[in-house]
Amino acid sequence: MAIFANRALTAAGWVENLRLETSGEQITRLTPGAEAQPGDTRVDTLLPALANLHSHAFQRAMAGMTEYRLAGRDSFWTWRDLMYRFTAQLTPEQVQAIAALVYLEMQEAGYAAVGEFHYLHHQPGGQPYDRLAELSDRIMAAAAETGIGLTHLPVLYSYAGVGEKPLEPGQARFGNDVDRFCTLVDQARGALTAMPSDCRVGIAPHSLRATSPTDLAQVVAAQGQGPIHIHIAEQPKEVAEVQAGIGARPVDWLLANAAVDGNWCLIHATHMTEGETRAMAASGAVAGLCPVTEANLGDGPFNGPTYLCAGGAFGVGSDSNILISLTEELRSLEYSQRLRDLSRNVLVLGEGSVGQTLYCGAASGGAQALSRNAGEIAEGKLADLVAIDSQNPALCALRADQLLDGLVFAAKDHVVTDLWSAGRHQVKDGRHVNRDRIIANYQSAIAGLLSGL
Template sequence: MIFAKQALTATGWGKNIRISVRGGRILTVSPDQTPQATDVQVDVLLPALANLHSHSFQRAMAGMTEHRKAGKDSFWTWRDMMYRFTKHLTPEHIEAIAALVFMEMQEAGYASVGEFHYVHHQPDGTAYDDLGELSARIAAAAADTGIGLTHLPVLYTYGGAGQAPLQAGQARFGNTVDRFNALSARARAIVATLPDDCQVGIAPHSLRATCPDDLVAVLQAHDAGPVHIHIAEQPKEVADIAGWLSARPVEWLLQNADVSTDWCLIHATHMTSGETQNMAKSGAVAGLCPITEANLGDGPFNGPTYLLHGGAFGIGSDSNVLISLTEELRTLEYSQRLRDMARNVMVDGEGSIGETLYCGAARGGAQALGRGAGVIAVGEWADLVAIDSADPALCALPAQQLLDGLCFAARDRVITDVWSAGRHCVQAGKHVKSDQITAAYRSAMCSLMSVL
């Protein structure tokens, strides 16, 4: 049993809430209770967010790409560095990095992750003896940390728009449709050994890394579940796709695929007003990664128009240059303020920005991962996060303003406990396996840096 002095449940804020969990799901939510000696007692309990978009291996690059070279630095110059980095990664490196990333996510308040996984093969593109070797490493990291995993194997067939051949740095990513379908089947078998809240979706990388016929083929082979795709991240990408397919990426996708609530469109940054409205109406989730999008100079999302038309959104840490739930949420709002030179932008009409950001991201993230969570309610996965309202950043705020304080004044240190489908992985602000996971990561980095 979990006892919270205050909790934000599906029916609103309540006091003295006792929650029981069975099989990873919330069994009962009872207000106005008295704590029992065996209860795990916390201060303020919230639904925990899903981190809907992660490339875990890129965490090990953090700080390596912040040196300006001659000419204009951009996403594309960053990508070249990333390609050079990936050729040195071993399966052991990938597992150790992923475990650290998943642990850091949980300590930041995330209960689950969508791992957009595109490093599949050996450095020259040759498959491992087990086609799913690297998916198995991601699953092992999820098992070690206890995070809820939605594994998203990536179809990456071409080096650019117009079915350009893969570049040398992309060899580890490449699959034909047939090999991708075999890889996805192997990934499902691997993830089936994890707890029941873990699952597998698919991720056509982007329109530039696939083609219309291949997209149709993989969607036909995919029975059900999450479909994630990078879309409209950079102006060059938009121009390249428009030149090839005679339509902008979001425009083309909405016209040519059955985009619905199973879909998550990552970095839907460069859209027209019409595209923004149509995407919102499709029911798909906008996968926003504000820290990475700022780090790469992608540009801001059109939040006000999207919310006005009922659009769903969630947040992810993408490159994992900094894993911070609170920083992602405030960066999203601040990007809107800087663009519009206004305050309190990310809300439809009037209301709390913190509540719109936090609760919207909780619902949208759960939807994007195909995960019954995002609210504290009977039958949902017990994805829960506890915060300390006595922290100096929050102690002056009533319950109705705690989410504003969390999003704009607090740091991740206010996180005290996290449950991933009932697994109590973070206790007293620290992951229960923090020491061993961190030691394994440091050892892996020593090995990696010796060959870089």
Template sequence: MTIHAKTALLGSEWVSSLRIEIDAGSISSVEIGELPQASDTCVDVLLPALANLHSHAFQRAMAGMTEVRAAGKESFWTWRTLMYQFLDRLTPEHTEAFAAQVFMEMQEAGYASVGEFHYVHHQPGGAPYSQLSELSQRIFAAALQTGIGLTHLPVLYTYGGVRREPLTGGQLRFGNDLDRFLILVDDCRGKANQANADTVVGIAPHSLRATSPDDLQRLLDQSPTGPVHIHIAEQVQEVEDVQAMLGQRPVGWLLEQAAVDENWCLIHATHMTGAETAALARSGAVAGLCPITEANLGDGIFNGSVYLEAGGRFGVGSDSNIRVSLPEELRTLEYSQRLRDQSRAVLVRSEGSVGHTLYAGAALGGARALARDAGEISVGKLADLMAIDRSHPTLCGLADDQLLDGLCFAAPDGLVTDLWSAGRHMVQDGKHVSRDSIVPAYCSAVADLLARL
């Protein structure tokens, strides 16, 4: 397969008339100043596609259903209540249909890959399925149907709180002790061939609330390779509970107790001291930021300016999937910093384009978090590529070096014309190639689930 782009982002430079060849899912050649050939797929502006580094696919079906407040209840109550109602009735068939829908939406939004932080493992009530990895296999099937690049992250979730409270209610579907979890991970790795060839299986200790220090260390000892993702310091109460139990704030404790390095992704890391922020940046880990979900849940604002000044790496994810919009994740990240600091262009370290800082940083950081050799257009990299339409009124008057500012801050959704996931051309003319079968299946699954509530 060969792609010709009128304009493309090659490293940090904009080039014209770029022609690239793709072989076995990777970029095999890059030529500048070439005329298109008859067999080429021709696009306007070609960019490295981003990785969506944090997703809970099943929560897509809840979008728009929890924006109410109940009298006398804390603000998180309505969201949590509906999630557990869903969990009481969620079937494997629902899981697959919901994942296919949201993976398709991610690709149409410009994400070539996803990190699925998968914590629903068992039947309602907590009994395992006959195949322990049944629901993970449904995620693999959705990835195969949509063609998205998948880093699957089975979640270790053992306790209901930092004091090792037992799991109750809907949490029972999450629960594994360490020994069973290791069997689950092995099973997932054995079944990963049911998805695309570039599928990766990592691990995800859910949080310091849901596992114990001893189990975390044993897990890391027995999983020496592959990506490690963990929820950390998302809300103030979590920070206070961990500090009371473990004697340190969660990020500080983790950096001191675990060998956190470039294989790690710390999801949220919202509430950090300045010292913790700098230490996380030095570790080489990726901060997994989910600005739309963090804003929706009222989590707080990431310490972005200090983190980037210290050389920290970051990526973005859609988390609860209440809204899947790549530009909005990036603009929400920057706008949160501006509102806090009452300043503009906060996440640019010295000078330059904010849009380029956000987009290029998220492309490289997201790829690293998913253990995916992508994030830039270069020979040998996976062909995770996105094309956009420059003729849209929000972009047509912009110079090359303004395009990413326009994409991040001015453009609406829907500018993605083409999307390749490891060379699989899954979005063409703005539409996923399997949309017409995926959407009806999703709507049917939602109707079936709601009828059971």
């Protein structure tokens, strides 16, 4: 396969008239200043495609259902109760149909890969399926249907709170002890034989609330040879509970008690002290930021300037999937900093393009978090690529070195024309190649789900 781009952002910078060749999943040759050849796929502007590092796919189907204010003060915790009631109804077929729609929307928005933080494991009521990894199989089937690059992250969820509190009824579909969880992960890894070779299985201890120090150590020792993702310090209530229960704030405790390194992704990390922020950056872990969901749930903004000054890696994810938009995640990240600091152009060190800092930083950090050999256009990297139309009215006034500022702050995702996930050309002319079938399956699944609510 070969792609000819009028311009492209490569690892060496912006180049004109790039001819990019691939073999299977990888970029094999880059020729700037080239001429298009017969049979080349021609695009306007080619960029490295981002990975969406944090998704709960099933929550897409409840988008818009929790925006009615209840008596008293609505919060993350009231939203969570509604989510539990929703999950009690989902069938395996519905889980697959919802995930396929989510992954289609991600690819049309410019994401080439997804980290699926998957904690819906069992039947309603908590009884395991005959095959423990049944719902993980459904996630993989959705990824295969859409062609998205998948890092599947089965979640260890054992307790309702710090101190090994028993699971609540609404959490019954999530629960496993360490031994059963390890069996589930082994089954999921076995299923990779039917998936493209860029797909991965990691693990996701849900949080310090839903695991225990002993269980966390055991599961990392047994299964931690790949990506390890964990929710950390999302809400002040969570920080207070962890500090009261195990004697330290979540980030401080994790960094002191686990060998946190570049294989780890700490999701949200919203409520950190300055010292925690610098220590997390120094660990090499990726901060998994989900600005749209964090705003929707009232989590609060991330401590971005301190983290970037300390050299921290970051990426973005769509989390609850209330809105799947790559451009909105990046600009919401910057705007959250501006609103807090009463300033502009916050998330860039010294002078430079904020859009390029955000985009390229998230490309690199997302690839690291999902253990993908991607994040930039270079020979030997996965062909995770996205093409945008620089002649779109939102972008046509800009120079090449301003295009990422325009993409992040002035454009919407419909400027995406083409998307490749590890060389699989899944979006053409702005539409996923399986769009009609996937949307029809989703609409049928939702009709069945709503009839049971």
